[in-house]
Amino acid sequence: xxxxxxxxxxxxxxxxxxxxxxxxxxxxxxxxxxxxxxxxxxxxxxxxxxxxxxxxxxxxxxxxxxxxxxxxxxxxxxxxxxxxxxxxxxxxxxxxxxxxxxxxxxxxxxxxxxxxxxxxxxxxxxxxxxxxxxxxxxxxxxxxxxxxxxxxxxxxxxxxxxxxxxxxxxxxxxxxxxxxxxxxxx
Numbered sequence: 001x002x003x004x005x006x007x008x009x010x011x012x013x014x015x016x017x018x019x020x021x022x023x024x025x026x027x028x029x030x031x032x033x034x035x036x037x038x039x040x041x042x043x044x045x046x047x048x049x050x051x052x053x054x055x056x057x058x059x060x061x062x063x064x065x066x067x068x069x070x071x072x073x074x075x076x077x078x079x080x081x082x083x084x085x086x087x088x089x090x091x092x093x094x095x096x097x098x099x100x101x102x103x104x105x106x107x108x109x110x111x112x113x114x115x116x117x118x119x120x121x122x123x124x125x126x127x128x129x130x131x132x133x134x135x136x137x138x139x140x141x142x143x144x145x146x147x148x149x150x151x152x153x154x155x156x157x158x159x160x161x162x163x164x165x166x167x168x169x170x171x172x173x174x175x176x177x178x179x180x181x182x183x184x185x186x
Contacts, residue, residue, distance in 0.1 A: 083151035
């Protein structure tokens with residue numbers, strides 16, 4: 001009878017070792033997979049950034065004379081779900097006659113009115129007043145506007161103005177709308 005117990009104990013310890021080895025291999029494969037996904041995602045973001053810049057530069061050429069472009073569709077409106085963190089969009093300028101784009105700044109102001117938006121000034125991650133552009137390429141400049149919409153924010157619609165100045169030689173204004181929609185289940 002002792003032989004059977006020893007044999008069973010040996011088989012039990014072998015099974016345990018096999019399970020441990022398989023678990024470690026699966027853990028390592030999982031970590032490699034996650035690392036590969038995040039590495040690819042970072043590269044995708046860089047490609048999208050270049051594509052957005054290229055698209056904006058093309059828009060300046062196509063829509064002759066337009067010096068400010070906000071890329072949010074024909075109505076300059078973004079629909080953002082409640083609780084969204086890090087929603088962003090890019091706008092660009094191509095001011096004619098401005099030689100130093102480093103002097104260009106923008107300020108975002110809330111339009112009067114708005115349908116039920118509580119403290120929309122707090123949504124802006126990078127601030128709203130006298131902001132420098134994030135990237136300057138020869139005769140164009142780009143800025144990323146990033147928003148965090150609180151989960152407690154009721155559905156609403158708010159219009160904002162962007163005033164862009166380049167020293168005293170250039171001054172333009174455009175707008176965009178943010179429509180906060182219900183979060184939903186997913």
